[in-house]
Amino acid sequence: MIVQGKVAFIGLGVMGGPMAGHLLSAGNRLAVFNRTRSRAESWLEEQGNRGRSAEIAATPALAAQGAEIVITCVGNDEDLREVTLGADGAFSAIEPGALFIDHTTVSANRARELGAAAGEQGFMTLDAPVSGGQAGAVSGKLAVMCGGTGEAFERARPVMGAYGARIVHVGACGAGQTAKMANQMCIAGILQGLSEAIRLTVAAGLDTDKVLEAISGGAAQSWQMENRWPTMVKDEFDFGFAVDWMRKDLGYALEEADRLGLESPVTAMVDKFYAEIQQTGGGRLDTSSLIRRLPRGNT
Template sequence: MTAPLSIAFIGLGVMGGPMTGHLARAGHRVTAFNRSEKRAAHWQKTWAEEGLDIAFAKTPAEAALEADIVFVCVGNDDDLHAVTLDDDGVLTAMRSGSLLADHTTVSAKMARHLAKEAEARGIDALDAPVSGGEAGAVNGQLAIMCGGRDRAMERARNVMDCYAKSIVHVGPSGAGQTAKMANQMCIAGVLGGLSEAIRLAKAAGLDLDKTYEAISGGAAQSWQMDNRWRTMTADEFDFGFAIDWMRKDLGYALDEAKRLGLSSPVTALVDQFYADVQAAGGGRQDTSALITRLAKGSPTKTGIQADTQG
């Protein structure tokens, strides 16, 4: 436990809300801001019932006024720009020597730009996207991949520990976001294979529970298999990490790969499949709903057959 600090947390979504609560339970003095008043009221009520004393600000700048560290967890590049660099953004109020740590999954370009703007004001910056989903945030078991200077990393590490399972300093500014892109590409590829495997087992008339038992103890085992096999076989997708957000993340990954001169055909194909699920109204479903797109003989928008054998 680090000494109690004055902390601002901007963004009380399914991730940011639980993370803010963990900071208060760890003894820090926390001020929160959320753009949606309805969601802010929900968390205010929830924390009051728990006995947590968390203040609320009317703007990001107001939340950041006295903060030693400002954490941000919003939606995308534009959202992050709005709460940090706009007229009432946190950088207008943060004092020299404070720290800005961003948990939003954004582009590496945005992370580097924000770090440059912060450092010009004498503020340390860290891009620190997370993996682990809502359950990881609630249970304090997030994996955090970080980019920034050593000094920023060490200042943030002990504070973030209250909601982290692992914290890794990957490299300079933008490196945390690039690592998160790699994370999302891995998940997309695994879910593609898992979806096709479940379809094969179903079509062959196998007992799906026994099939899972048989293959999950070997080299095919993965987090997605252990946590999504049964829900995918039961056609249950109304939970978890939304396809809308996964497509945003994969877009960043594909853009960065293109910038680096790389081809990413597997990621691009899965992204196309997710676009079809969105078009069918499944954008808020869990990423495992990819299996609904891989129905027998269903074409992608480019005409590629998901099932080449019909």
């Protein structure tokens, strides 16, 4: 969708950069901000001729000034608060009637805080974390889970279609973040199961490719199995979604579960396992590196 006016995009990292690029490809005019300006300059250069429709703003507020839609994709709760409610934050400049979309994975409390602040200022918000990793961002096939009003969702959906393949409204403000927590909890449990299954397969002397062929067509099939089993067998983890990021996300999930009076023993256990990976210097490795903490058995 081409927005008839300015779109602000704040955060041009491994996820935000490609997403903003897709918005340019769709014909939108962008004002972008990144805390490290050199990254914004590199991003603009990467856009080639499309970059003529983009400008780099000096602050989040200047990026948001006059924008019909303001989009953020930063690191964590504090990063998001800084670029929205902090000094020179976007919320100081977003005009009544505009739409704010956040693609950062943060706590549900932060999403609700921003939703309340936006309501007081007369603009709409949508918490819309994404799943699909850097590959999904580059290909424009992210899954987007959205929390906010139906009106905000309907207005945002065509815009998010530039980089989202599955875009679902799951509930009120904060619901998108809670859905992302559920997503990460599922991934954590699956990867621990895959780690144990691969170790068993190798220790038993089986052909791991044949085992994958056999079980990936049944009830055990998952995206993680099909995309991570082969690399886990090869001990390859220099790619994908980092352990550091997963621990951040699982922390939000455990916090929200505790708020709701729930126990999440598997999530808590796997979070501790990831802490062990971090302690051995593996914080930037893909989450499938979970297998590294398991012994290889009698092979």
